[in-house]
Amino acid sequence: MIKINKGKLKVLNVGLDSFASDITAAGHEAVKVAWRPPLDFDIAILENLNKQSAVISAANDEALARIQKGRPLLVGMGIARDVIPGMHEDLILHAGPPITWERMCGPMRGAIIGALIYEGRAANPEAAESLAASGEIKYAPCHEHNAVGPMAGIISPSMPVFIIQNESFGNFSYATQNEGLGKVLRYGAFSPEVIERLKWMDRVLYPVLNRAIEALGRIDLQSLISQALHMGDEVHNRNRAGTSLLIRQLAPALLKTMQNVEDTTSVLNFINGNDHFFLNLSMPAAKAVLDAARDVPNSSLAVVMCRNGTDFGIQLSGTGNQWFTGPALVPDALYFPGYSKADANPDIGDSAITETAGWGGFAIAAAPAIVQFVGGKAPDALNYTLSMYEICHGENSQYQIPALDFRGTPVGIDVIKVVENNLSPVIDTGVAHKDPGVGQVGAGVVNAPMEPFIKACQALTRIL
Amino acid sequence: MIVKAKIIQGKYLDSVRLMLISQELRKLQEIKDAVAIVANKENRQILADTGMLVPEISSALETDIVIVIKAADETSAQAALIHAEALISEPTKSQTTGMQSYRSIRAAASKRQDLDLCLISVAGKYAAREAAASISEGLHVMIFSDNVSMADELRLKQEALAKGLLMMGPDCGTAIINGCPLGFANHVPAGEIGIVSASGTGLQEVSVAIAHRGMGISQAFGTGGRDGKAEIGGLMLSATLDYLINDPDTKVILMIAKTPDPEVRERLWTQIATTAKPVVVNFLKPLKVPKLPNMFYTHYLDHSAELACRLVQGFSVESIESDTEEEISTPKIGKNRKYIVGLYSGGTLCYEAQQLYYETFGQYPPSNTPIDPACICDDPFHGRSDRFIDLGSDEFTVGRAHPMIDFSLRMKLLEHVSAQPDTAAILIDVVLGYGSHPDPAGEIVPILRSIDPGILVVCNVLGTESDPQNAIKQVQILESARASVFTSHHTAASYALRALQSHRRML
Numbered sequence: 017m018i019k020i021n022k023g024k025l026k027v028l029n030v031g032l033d034s035f036a037s038d039i040t041a042a043g044h045e046a047v048k049v050a051w052r053p054p055l056d057f058d059i060a061i062l063e064n065l066n067k068q069s070a071v072i073s074a075a076n077d078e079a080l081a082r083i084q085k086g087r088p089l090l091v092g093m094g095i096a097r098d099v100i101p102g103m104h105e106d107l108i109l110h111a112g113p114p115i116t117w118e119r120m121c122g123p124m125r126g127a128i129i130g131a132l133i134y135e136g137r138a139a140n141p142e143a144a145e146s147l148a149a150s151g152e153i154k155y156a157p158c159h160e161h162n163a164v165g166p167m168a169g170i171i172s173p174s175m176p177v178f179i180i181q182n183e184s185f186g187n188f189s190y191a192t193q194n195e196g197l198g199k200v201l202r203y204g205a206f207s208p209e210v211i212e213r214l215k216w217m218d219r220v221l222y223p224v225l226n227r228a229i230e231a232l233g234r235i236d237l238q239s240l241i242s243q244a245l246h247m248g249d250e251v252h253n254r255n256r257a258g259t260s261l262l263i264r265q266l267a268p269a270l271l272k273t274m275q276n277v278e279d280t281t282s283v284l285n286f287i288n289g290n291d292h293f294f295l296n297l298s299m300p301a302a303k304a305v306l307d308a309a310r311d312v313p314n315s316s317l318a319v320v321m322c323r324n325g326t327d328f329g330i331q332l333s334g335t336g337n338q339w340f341t342g343p344a345l346v347p348d349a350l351y352f353p354g355y356s357k358a359d360a361n362p363d364i365g366d367s368a369i370t371e372t373a374g375w376g377g378f379a380i381a382a383a384p385a386i387v388q389f390v391g392g393k394a395p396d397a398l399n400y401t402l403s404m405y406e407i408c409h410g411e412n413s414q415y416q417i418p419a420l421d422f423r424g425t426p427v428g429i430d431v432i433k434v435v436e437n438n439l440s441p442v443i444d445t446g447v448a449h450k451d452p453g454v455g456q457v458g459a460g461v462v463n464a465p466m467e468p469f470i471k472a473c474q475a476l477t478r479i480l
Numbered sequence: 481m482i483v484k485a486k487i488i489q490g491k492y493l494d495s496v497r498l499m500l501i502s503q504e505l506r507k508l509q510e511i512k513d514a515v516a517i518v519a520n521k522e523n524r525q526i527l528a529d530t531g532m533l534v535p536e537i538s539s540a541l542e543t544d545i546v547i548v549i550k551a552a553d554e555t556s557a558q559a560a561l562i563h564a565e566a567l568i569s570e571p572t573k574s575q576t577t578g579m580q581s582y583r584s585i586r587a588a589a590s591k592r593q594d595l596d597l598c599l600i601s602v603a604g605k606y607a608a609r610e611a612a613a614s615i616s617e618g619l620h621v622m623i624f625s626d627n628v629s630m631a632d633e634l635r636l637k638q639e640a641l642a643k644g645l646l647m648m649g650p651d652c653g654t655a656i657i658n659g660c661p662l663g664f665a666n667h668v669p670a671g672e673i674g675i676v677s678a679s680g681t682g683l684q685e686v687s688v689a690i691a692h693r694g695m696g697i698s699q700a701f702g703t704g705g706r707d708g709k710a711e712i713g714g715l716m717l718s719a720t721l722d723y724l725i726n727d728p729d730t731k732v733i734l735m736i737a738k739t740p741d742p743e744v745r746e747r748l749w750t751q752i753a754t755t756a757k758p759v760v761v762n763f764l765k766p767l768k769v770p771k772l773p774n775m776f777y778t779h780y781l782d783h784s785a786e787l788a789c790r791l792v793q794g795f796s797v798e799s800i801e802s803d804t805e806e807e808i809s810t811p812k813i814g815k816n817r818k819y820i821v822g823l824y825s826g827g828t829l830c831y832e833a834q835q836l837y838y839e840t841f842g843q844y845p846p847s848n849t850p851i852d853p854a855c856i857c858d859d860p861f862h863g864r865s866d867r868f869i870d871l872g873s874d875e876f877t878v879g880r881a882h883p884m885i886d887f888s889l890r891m892k893l894l895e896h897v898s899a900q901p902d903t904a905a906i907l908i909d910v911v912l913g914y915g916s917h918p919d920p921a922g923e924i925v926p927i928l929r930s931i932d933p934g935i936l937v938v939c940n941v942l943g944t945e946s947d948p949q950n951a952i953k954q955v956q957i958l959e960s961a962r963a964s965v966f967t968s969h970h971t972a973a974s975y976a977l978r979a980l981q982s983h984r985r986m987l
Contacts, residue, residue: 018723019644020620020699021596025660028588028619030610031601032496035624035663038914039599041948042667044660047595048581049588051602052492053518053543054609345489348569399581406583437583438543465489 050403055438055466064477065316065432071480072334072432075315076409079333080428082312083373084412086305087183090235090297093226097173100161100190104173108132109158111169111366112324113339117149121325121361126204126452127168128153133206134214135172141206157329159320160337162307163190164299164366167202167448168325175214176222180237180300185308191300193217193225196290197456202365204452224283228269235265237301241375242415244294245425250383251298252367252376253444253459258294263287299366302373309333316476317409318429321372321441321464325364325448330468332431335475342467349447349460350389361450363462368443374412374427377442377461378404382417382425389444389460394419400442400461401426407433407441431472440464481512481550484557485536487519488545488568495603498545499881501567503888508563510556511549516564519546520603585610589617597646599662601625607650608632615640615647622702623649624663626874630711633704637715647716652702653680656687663702664884666913667946671696673788674730676720678703678737681826682764682781684913684942685969686734689785691944692967695792698730699723708740717744718751725755732758732791734784738831739763749775758791760784764828765835765851781832782970811964813983814934817904820845820980821897822868822973823890825883829909829940830870833973837868840977849873861896868907869893884916887923894924898931904983905936907976909969910958912943912951919949921957928961936979937963940972 025044029036036046065072097103108128110120117125129144132153138144147153158165165171177190195213199205229235240261247257263284274280287293306319315333322329329341344362351357370376380390381401390396398419404426405411411424429441440463447458493501498516505514515532517523519540527533527548537546547564551557582588589595598614600607604627611628614621621640628650640647648655654677655662659670666684668691675697677683683700690697701723703716717737724730740748740763752759752775760776761769762784769777776797778784790797824830830849837845844850846857847868857867871883871890883890890908897903910920917923921941928937939958943951951967958965966972 017644017726018641018646018719020646020657020723022658025597025658026592026595027660027662028585028592028595028598028614029601030585030598030614031624032494034496035599035601035915038661042659042661042914044658047588047592049585050581050583051494051610053520053603053606055543403583406587439583 052438055435055470061473061477062432062436065473065480068314068480071314072316072476075312075334076317076428076430079309079312079315079317080410082185082309083305083427084410084414085184086238086308088237088301088304089181089183090178090229090237091181092179092229093176093222094179095173096171096175096177096190099177099179100163100171102161106152107154107156107173109156109161109163109165109169109171110324111158111165111167111364112322113327113329113341114157115155115324115326117155119326121364122450122452123204123361123364123448124168124170124325126206127170127201129452130201130206130210131170131172134211135174144206157322158366159322159331161190162188162303164303164369165192165202166194166295166299166367167365167446168204169366170201174218176218176226178297178300180297180304182304182308187304187307189300189303189307191296191303193221194290194293194296196286197292199453199455203448203455205455206453220279221283221286224270224279225266227273228266231269231273232265235262237297238414240265241298241301245375245379245382245415246418248383248385250376250379250386250444251294252370253389253446254291254383254386255294255298256291258298259287259291262294262297295367298375299369302369302375305373306369311336314480316430316432316472318372318431318472321368321429321443322366323363323368325361328363328465328468330431330472332472332476335472335479338475340468340471340475342465342471345462345465347445347447347458347460347462349445349458349462351447351458352456355449355457359449359457361448363443363445364448365445367445368464371441371443372429374408374415374425377444378408378427379415379417379425380442380444381419384419386444403439404442406437407439431469431476434469435466435473438466440466440469481552482554482557483532483534483548483550484561485534485546485548486561486565487537487540488547488565489541491545491568492543493545493568496881496885499886501564503886504567505549505560505564508556508560510552511560512552513550514548514560514564516545516547516568519544585613585617589619595619597622597657597662599624601663604628604650608636611636611647612639615643615645618643618645620646621648622646622652622655622662623704624652625649626651630706633706634712637712641715641719646701646720648702649704651706652704654683654700655702656697656700658699661914664911664913664915665700666691666942666944667948668944669696670698672698672729672731672792673734674698674724674727674732675700675734675736676703676717676724677701677735678705678707678717679764679828681911681942682736682762682828684826684911685781685829686736686785686788688942688944689782689968690789693785693789695789698727703737705738708737708744710741710743714740714744714747718747721748721751725757730757732760732788734760734762734788736762736764736781736784739765739767760787760791764831779835780970781828782968811936811979812934813904813936813979814932816901817934818902819864820866820905820907820976821903822907823893823897824868824870824909825872825890825911826909826942827870827872829942829969830868832969833868833907836970836973836977837866840981848875861893864902884911887917887920891924891927894927894931898927898935903935905938905976905980906931907938907940907973909940909942910954912941912947912949912954914948916949921954925957925961928958928963933962936976938972938976939963939965940969941965941967942969
């Protein structure tokens with residue numbers, strides 16, 4: 017016997033938008049499903065995974081709990097060769113999944129050329145390029161050495177790095193100091209001014225900061241990041257609040273450990289002139305938190321999302337060190353005057369670790385100042401964040417979004433949900449010029465490509 | 481000729497939106513053809529058929545959007561491509577109207593437990609999956625989409641009925657539930673006539689005819705065209721009939737379907753015999769039916785509406801001839817002109833016209849959807865004969881919006897047919913209401929004006945004054961272009977056929 021509630025009809029519309037407008041025009045209510053076609057792939061994979069859903073879900077609970085417990089602290093600084101596990105004289109770490117010199121994009125090659133000149137291994141770009149291609153220099157992902165790097169993400173042995181520790185689990189992570197905007201190594205620039213700035217960072221920035229951090233003992237990054245989210249940052253494309261909070265913490269120690277006024281002043285000026293200085297702390301903070309969630313058997317949560325400018329790669333908690341990759345996409349971005357999508361390099365950098373930790377694009381609702389990247393209106397940013405809850409295993413109440421009544425950020429990207437909903441993670445990103453040395457040409461958001469997530473699901477069915 | 485193409489990744493727009501974008505692109509200067517379309521297998525075939533499956537898009541994924549432009553020169557092609565990208569990346573308007581939006585049916589249903597019904601109009605191959613999700617969430621379902629398998633239809637209807645839910649469709653174009661228009665539907669008053677229909681345009685025509693007579697409807701259910709087939713067994717016809725029999729707001733029931741399978745009919749007769757409520761039945765062709773005191777059979781839509789209205793008022797229904805056979809002043813048709821061409825957007829209207837033709841000329845006319853299979857008309861563009869063409873039929877709707885929304889094919893045919901020296905009369909339906917083109921009369925009037933006065937143009941405007949397009953205004957616009965306009969299809973088609981008959985007698 018069919019039963020229909022009388023009165024105004026409340027219709028869920030799946031498909032043609034005009035039908036929903038007709039329903040409301042006629043005085044009834046329409047609610048929409050922002051429908052997307054399901055992925056075109058073997059549905060049996062999902063059916064198999066669904067049969068194991070109890071096992072997977074329990075594993076994901078464990079991985080999520082570890083992420084939620086994560087407490088990242090800045091505990092010191094050091095030189096890459098001394099502190100990063102496995103670092104050696106001929107090793108250069110890069111952003112994203114593993115890649116050979118032959119397949120590297122322009123900005124990454126440029127950054128490696130710059131790093132070899134900086135290391136004194138080559139006198140000029142030509143020499144650096146032939147050394148880079150010679151096989152003498154080895155390449156490895158930052159992620160395989162507990163490190164992360166924005167854009168090209170190059171870490172060479174002599175570079176000073178921040179040391180972050182996840183207090184709850186004891187594990188460490190590493191990242192270089194942020195160079196600022198303009199012509200910088202991470203965008204593939206290697207001109208003399210770039211090398212000179214790196215040298216200054218070794219000579220002045222590093223010792224000054226190092227002394228201040230030593231004096232402080234530690235800086236609680238969890239606390240800084242949660243405050244920054246309340247102040248309009250999502251700690252990926254906007255780091256103005258985080259950088260300001262950091263200076264506040266550092267200032268007394270900088271004065272206390274000051275050796276000369278010129279150096280300390282130039283350090284403060286440098287940080288003050290670079291809104292993104294904090295990015296190189298939010299990224300390793302995310303890395304330290306997520307590394308603790310690795311190796312939970314059967315978990316389908318992503319612990320790494322990253323790009324090398326050629327490939328997009330992810331790693332799962334439940335599949336060890338296996339990489340799942342697919343071509344990186346060119347971002348739909350706002351381009352700086354004079355540049356267009358045609359100039360853009362495909363997506364690059366380890367900074368998607370912030371999204372993996374539930375910040376960045378996942379927390380864009382916290383950053384109204386940058387909504388022009390996602391459509392221009394505050395509700396657009398809210399919708400982006402709201403949709404990310406649908407692919408996450410849970411929320412992190414340590415990090416809240418004021419505009420969502422202080423709801424915890426979506427966290428624990430479940431690759432099964434990504435594939436099932438055909439909804440890929442949204443990533444805030446800067447856009448590099450495809451040619452080395454030009455630098456940043458825009459910023460915006462990009463959806464992760466689906467291929468790595470499908471491959472990850474396939475791999476899970478094999479081990480379950 | 482330059483062909484330019486581009487792949488757009490990570491965006492999804494519904495097919496109608498993409499078709500409207502394609503239509504806009506084709507209007508640009510120096511553009512020979514243009515399309516923005518999802519690169520799935522079916523659409524690739526369409527592109528291949530039109531020579532637009534270029535190598536640049538071969539790497540597109542099934543869910544990517546591709547743009548292909550054919551233009552006279554490089555600059556125009558490039559400009560069109562840029563314009564296309566801008567149109568595609570335009571934020572959808574409804575995002576700013578504050579309408580709630582969810583990622584999935586499950587997400588919506590878990591947060592909004594007061595939802596009644598799910599209206600599904602995604603591509604057919606995905607529709608069954610969404611319908612199953614809706615049913616499991618306890619929602620009534622209407623599937624507007626076609627291309628859902630018979631097996632899925634049966635399974636979904638069984639699952640829905642087990643939970644006391646409607647499962648209207650697939651290929652259900654029209655329904656009005658609690659006064660809410662779903663799909664292609666007209667604005668008609670509330671009243672005491674309950675409709676169950678396996679035909680979308682049939683439902684529209686009778687609901688409008690009821691409104692024209694000052695009456696209204698309680699509910700109007702669609703079942704999808706295949707419900708009366710043996711495989712489905714009339715499940716939804718029977719369930720909705722049952723609902724209306726028990727619905728205190730319904731005084732008279734009107735049932736429309738293309739003649740159901742004999743066993744299904746038997747079950748329906750038995751069901752009708754269980755109630756005293758009057759039931760008007762219309763299976764769209766003359767049929768021997770059992771004598772039941774509360775059942776009234778007729779095979780024309782207008783007549784069924786007339787019957788139902790009389791029954792509501794308690795009038796006698798002994799004889800039903802709503803059409804007065806008054807003498808019409810025979811319109812002038814050019815001397816050497818011979819044939820009538822019906823260009824329909826409503827399938828059931830096209831069917832009714834063929835039935836009327838049979839009663840006028842003693843044989844069925846050629847058609848792409850013939851009542852008599854022997855009368856199949858393979859080439860509606862060039863047949864030198866009478867012909868009735870349903871442009872809503874599958875062969876015309878692959879890769880383009882329904883002819884009630886997109887008039888481009890009908891305009892092309894109108895131009896083509898009116899240029900043929902042997903065309904005597906053109907009969908077209910103009911279907912108004914929610915879901916339809918916002919101003920169909922305005923769209924076709926320039927072509928109508930250019931048609932030779934020796935051709936009789938007859939329009940049937942299906943709609944009410946309260947429809948978004950306003951039927952009275954649409955009639956005025958069409959009349960300004962010398963068309964003979966009627967608000968009942970039966971009257972319009974009869975007029976055209978009688979005029980043709982007397983023209984032929986004079987020859």
